[in-house]
Amino acid sequence: MITRASWTIARKELKSYIDRPAAYILLVVFVAISLFLFFRTAFLSGEASMRPLFNVIPWILLFFVPPITMRLFSEEEKQGTMELLLTQPISDLDILVGKFAGALIFVALALASTLPVALTLRLGGPVDYGIVFSQYLGALLLSAVFVATGLFASGLTSNQVVASIIAMTINFGLLILGFDAVLLAAPYVIGQVFQSVSALTHFENMGRGVIDLRDVVYFVGMVAGFGALAYFTLKAKRISKSSPYYRNLQSGVAALVAICVIANVLAGYAWLRADLTENNLFTLSPATERILGDLEDVVTVKLYASPELPGELALTFRDTRDLLSDYARTSRGKVQVKTLYPVGEDKVAQEAAAAGVRQVQFNVVGQDEFQLKNGYLGIAVQFGSKKEAVPFVQSTEDLEYQLTGLIHKLTAKDRKTVAFLAGHGEKGQYKELATFGQELSKQYETKEVSASGKKGLDLKGVSTLVVAGPNQKIDKAERQAITKFLDSGGNALFLIDALTVNPQFLMGMPNPNSLADYLKQFGVGVKEDMVYDLQSHETVQLNSDAGPVMAPYPLWPRVALVSPEVGGEIRSIVLPWASSVEASKGAGAVPLLRTTEAAGAQTKDFNIAPDQAFAEKGLAPRSMALALPKVGSSGKGRLIVVGNSSFVTDDFARQAPENVAFALNSVDWLTQQKSLGEIRSKRSQPRRLAFSSDLLRQTxxxxxxxxxxxxxxxxxxxxxxxxxxxxxEGSRG
Incomplete structure (x- = not known):
């Protein structure tokens, strides 16, 4: 608690900083280094986030804070003013708190000087300020720990340089203990201790946008612990080591440090957190709550884990347990969670294998050597006699989507069918579109359909038909079957390639069998062009004499989603070598995807070379996808047309997962089912940094x-x- 006396000392300390030229030199160096490293990474990654700054902030603070704290007590000792200070009618605790607060406020001012970056970054993309707030809070708490260690070090010696080195060493140890290399080199039990003590681990947890009680207790405990040690050094210099008061002081400080340790241990079993992220990334979505609320019987979720997990997986295990606890609470007993440890238990290991949870291999330290061990970190979901599994939880990034999808798959009564048209060179459900097909199967029954003999194209029982890039002729009978399907209220997702691209020869050719002509009856046209966007696009790697370099590639435009009803929270996707789409006035089409105003199009001699000069005449926004809410003679069918099919292939799914999320959300809109769309959207929206002009970027x-x-x-x-x-003027007076 800050009293009036301690606040007076805090103001005195702060004034002593701002009245010295060295303080401004430190601030300028801190800001210049921080922002140089930030912009160097931020523009390369193209993400509207402050993460590049907070990835390096702990290491900058490591060298920035000790020079600030080294003088807190050392200077008083050196100048002989310590005794004078201690004889004032101020308690030692007030002195300690005041000096700590003064130094921390100065460090906070240094952190605050980077705030304009967070504000102006919004000019280039949608910044999540909930995460930014959590990152700054984490940096402030980390700074508080560093100031406390500096306070302790300054009380140990009258030499400021020595005090700075001691504080820097302690802080370096608190950071490096969280490194994977250190955790891997330590025996499991010691590694767990290292991880819980590491300041970097707790700082990174807060950097996600979540304020967790366990992390807050850690930082408060570390400040209190080092503060107690600093108090001990302050008092111990003035009393005899043989006196009872000295022994009582030792016992009291030891008890306080022990309380801090116990509080951290107990906090590990607590569950209290605030999710500050814009889309509540670490909170169960309403879609999950609805599915859990509709459960009519018990779903059993078993978490299979090894007692000895490497550092990174130990954190994943913690987050997984937290998430499963959310499921259990939200379902009000309908989801029963069990944690099992198969290692050394043959029966449990056999059960895990039967459920689909596989063993993984990782390194642990044995007798002074690395040992390769088998372990588990997987989840089995069971509903009645039906089972599904997450074989291995690599990350909790999309675990909610996976779990809710499995629960929905096991418990849903009437699952609609999505069919992929095959037999005309289309991209296949089990080949190029394997990821898309696999994700669809979590919510729908999926299959491939093709014309067979006299029966022709059978679309009976199909809710939505996916036509993904045909390049061979589709005969009249099949076209009639598709039309009949749409007339009867069926839905279709047409991914049309008006051009076929040959990356080897860096060229594109018109595709006469794209089925673009078929769509004209619905008032929709896919142009025979290739769109580029000079403002919003991806980068590709080129080889040069100096080695690989990253170059802008306007033929892979990043297009904005303009209809949240279809795409959900997804802001943009990447369309490689895509064609524009247009609709007649009476078609009732709704634009889905659109380029920026800096978009042009090749209409002949389709050159896909990255190093070409793109024409800057005739630039304008271009529609790349359309939705038709009412098609067919019944008016009950729905249609979506995208001028590209490559965007949803596995190759691009790895680079831009939001592409698959958009395709999945499109199917949800077509079938009028959005049970999992909300979960997908909140995880799959990149926050791209794309300034409207180079002048604004440079500014x-x-x-x-x-x-x-x-x-x-x-x-x-x-x-x-x-x-x-x-x-x-005072000297003259």
């Missing part, structure tokens, strides 16, 4: 990188000149 870049340090330097110069003038 944000150099306005922050150069402008903020200059403002700090100018303020420092004016403040110091004013202080000198006041001192000169």
């Amino acid at each position: 944000v870049h150099y306005g922050n990188l150069i402008g903020i340090p200059i403002l700090i330097a100018l303020y420092g110069m004016l403040h110091l000149l004013k202080r000198r003038r006041i001192a000169r």
Whole structure:
């Protein structure tokens, strides 16, 4: 608690910082290094996020905080003012708290000087300010720990340089204990201790956008623990080591440190967190709550785990348990969660294997050597006699989607059927579209359909037909079957390739069998062009004499979603070598995907080389996908047309998972089922950094990188000149 006396000391300490030129030099160096490293990474990654800054902040604070804290007690000792300070009618605790608060406020000002970056970054993309707040809070708490260690180190010696080195060493140890290399090199039990003590582990947890009680208790406990040690060093210098008071002081400090340790251990079993992310990434979505609320019988979820997991997987295990606890609470007993440990239990191991949970191999440390061990971290879901599994939980990033999908798959009574048209060179459900097909199967029955003999194309029982890039002729009978299907209220997702692309020869050719002509009866046309976007696009790797380099590739435009009703929360997707789509006025079409105003199109000589010069005439926004809410003679069918099919293939699914999410959400809209769409959308939306002009990009870049340090330097110069003038006037008086 900050009293009036401690606040007076805090203001005195803060004033002593801002009245010295060295403080402004430190601030300028801190900001310049931080922002240089941030912009260097942020523009390369193209993500509208402050994560690149907070990835390096712990290491910058490692060198920034000790020079600030080294003088807190060391300078008082060196100048002989410590005794004078201690004889004042102020308690030792007030002195300690005041000096801690003064130093922490100065560090907080340094962190706050980077805030303009977070604000101006919004000009280039949608920043999640909930995550940004959590990141700054985590940085402030980490700074508090570093200030506390510095306070302790400063009380140990009158030499400021030695105090700085001691604090830097302690802080370095607190950071490096969370490194995988350290955790891997330590025996399991010691590794677990290292992980719980590591400041980096808890800081990174908060950097996700979640304020977890366990992390907060850790930081508060570390500050209290090092504060107690600093208090001990302050008091111990003034009392005899043989006196009862000294022994009581030792016991009291040891008890406080023990309480901090016990509090951290107990907090590990607590569950209390605040999800600050914009889309509640770490909170069960309403879709999951609805599915769990509709359960009519018990679903059993078994978590199979090994007692000895490497550091990274140990955190995944913790987050997995938290998520499963959410399921159990939300379902009100309909989801029963069990944690089992198969290692050393043959019966449990056999049960895990039968459920589909596989063993994985990882390194642990044995007798002074690395040992390869088999272990488990998988989930089995059972409903009655039906079973599904997540064989291995690599990350909790999309675990909610996987679990809810499996529960829905096991418990849903009437699952609609999605069919993939085959036999005309289309991309196949089990080949190029394997990821898309696999994700669809979590919510729908899926199959491939093709014309067979006299029976022709049988679409009986199909709810939605997917036509993905045909390049061979589809005869009249099959076209009539598709029309009849749509007339009867069926739905279709047409992914049309008006051009076929040959990456080897860097060229495209018209595709006469794309089925674009068939869609004209619905008032929709897929143009025979190849769209590029000079403002919003992906980058590709090119080989040069100096080695691989990343180059912009406008023929892979990143197009914006303009209809949230279909795409959910997804903001944009990547369309490689795509054609534009248009509709007649009476078609009733709704635009889905659109380029920026800096988009053009090749209409002949389709060249896909990355290093070509793209024409800047005739640039305008172009529609890349359309939705028709009412088609067919019944008016009950739905249709979506996209001028590309490659965007949903496995190759692009790995690079841009939001592409598959958009295709899945499109099927949900067509079938009028959105049970899993909300979960997919909140996980699959990249926050792309794309400034409207290069001038704006450079303004944000150099306005922050150069402008903020200059403002700090100018303020420092004016403040110091004013202080000198006041001192000169005082001496004259």
